[in-house]
Amino acid sequence: MRIVAFVAIWALSLITGAEAEPIALQKGVGVHGWLNWSPVEQDRSYKWPPYRTEKEWLGAGRPLADWPDGEVFAGIRSMGFDFVRLTVDPGPLLASDGAKRQQALDVLAAAVEHVVSNGLKVVFNLHSVEQVPAYGLKIISGSADSEGVTRYRTMVAAVAAMLVKIGTDKVALEPYNEPTHYPCDSSGSDDWQRIMSDTVRDIRAVSRDLTVVATGGCGGSVAGLVDLKPSFDDPNLYYSFHMYEPHSFTHQRPDGTTTFASGLPWPAASSTPEVVIETLAAQMEAAGLSQVERMMNTVAARERIAQYFEENWGTSQLEAVFQQAVDWAKANNIESRRLFMGEFGVILMSSDGSMGAFNADRLRYLTAVRQLAERYGMPWSIWEYTNPYGMTVIQPSGPALPDLDLLKALGLAP
Known part of the structure; x- marks a missing residue:
């Protein structure tokens, strides 16, 4: 009887995947510019074959001569990252089928294989963008029963099959x-709950071994995560949230060319509203704004600045946000190490002072958020490798060298 019982338990574990676990992830970085924004023709159809080459991606942000010799992804690995969150425009896949879709999948498979050949794992993130609106976020923003959602889920299953061939020990699908x-x-409605549940089921019909990264609605925030009911849970799942709290600090960005939105400190208690306003005034004057423009912008900025200091953002508020995610996981019998902080970052102050945070404030914030994730064993992915807003782990301009101060904030440099 004991042998029969053991065999029954062993067979059940094979069926349920009880012995499985997601691929090990620790410290990652987003790579967004390469396979997002797939080039389009004048009529807004996708150029074919789709997606940019690596050289086109690197040359779009700065001269190719600014890139050091050597393999980009080997360089990422040498910084201490163990995975990249590779964002991919699903538009070309949604706009094609049959042999044409397979051609797009082959391009993507080659890209993923190139990354993993450099010792990195890949979180393959289907990341809708709006350059071709018919294939943007709107396609999945409605009813769970819509034709668009059905098409999207069918595409996801095809991507899952492609990734399985590369190796479920190397890749995860978000x-x-x-x-x-x-x-x-x-x-709210239960549409997102149904979409996420059905999508996990579709992927599991392809593979029980492929790690899946699920997310809540509401922009992938912690609020969206804790509203999700993980009835579809299995041991091969991560649960994602993005950490841009407070958005007023992480995304200090002006509305127009003559407006300034910058200089909020971290934590709030390290400065005062008066100092921020004085600094903003000096930066506007140095940039050559007229007295009228400076006055109008100051009036507009006062309310935002006052609110930030009134909320008095600091470590305790960050801890409370993380605690929401951890409490949700505990209530659903999910270990906190299966929570995935898929994005966090801060816009760095621009050279003209019109946007972003001072570097010292940015580094303090990133250190605090990274340490909180690691306290609970959560893998994380910083946003991002390179972009024009200073949310980058390499220098934002000039030679493409690592930002050593930022790597230190991430615990990757002494």
Whole structure:
């Protein structure tokens, strides 16, 4: 009887995947410019074959001569990252089928294989963008029963099959990025719950071994995560949230060319509203704004600055946000190490002072957020490798060298 019982338990574990676990991830970086924004023709159809080459990606942000010799992804590995969150425009896949879709999948498979050949794992994130609106976020923003959602889920299954061939020990699939299903509470519909549940089921029909990264609605926030009911859970799942709290600090960005939105400190208690306003005034004057423009912008900025200091953002508020995610996981019998902080970052102050945070404030914030994730054993991915807003682990301009101060904030440099 004991032998029969053992065999029954062993067989059940094979069926349920009880012995499985997601691929090990620790410290990652987003790579967004390469396979997102797939080039389009004048009529807004996708150029074919789709997606940019690595050289086209690197040359779009700065002269190719600024890139050091050597393999980009080997360089990422040498910084201390063990994976990249590779964002991919699903538009070309949605716009094609049959042999044409297979051609696009082959391009993507070659890209993923190139990354993993450099010793990195890959979180393959289908990351909708709006350059071809018919294949943007709107396609998955409606009813779970819509034709668009059905098409999207069919495409996801094809991507899962492609990734399985590369190796389930090397890749994970994150089928959605920041879905726009609101509100983030029980007053909303169950469409996002159904979409996420059905998508996990579709992927599991392809492979029980492929790691899946699920996400809540509401822009992929913690609020969206805790509204999700993980009835589809299995041991091969991560649960993602993006950490841009408070957005007023992480995304200090002006509305126009003559407006300034910068200089909020971290934590709030390290400065005062008066100092921020004085600094902003000096930066506007140095940039050559007229007295009228400076006055109008100061009036507009005062309310934002006052609110930030009134909320008095600091480590305790960050801890409370993380605690929401951890409490949700505990309530659903999910280990906190299966929570995945898929994005976090801060816009660095621009050279003209019109946007972003001072570097010292940015580094303090990133250190605090990274340490909180690691306290709970959560893997994380910084946003991102390179972009024009200073949310980058390499220098934002000039030679493409690592930002050593930022790597130190991430615990990757002494």
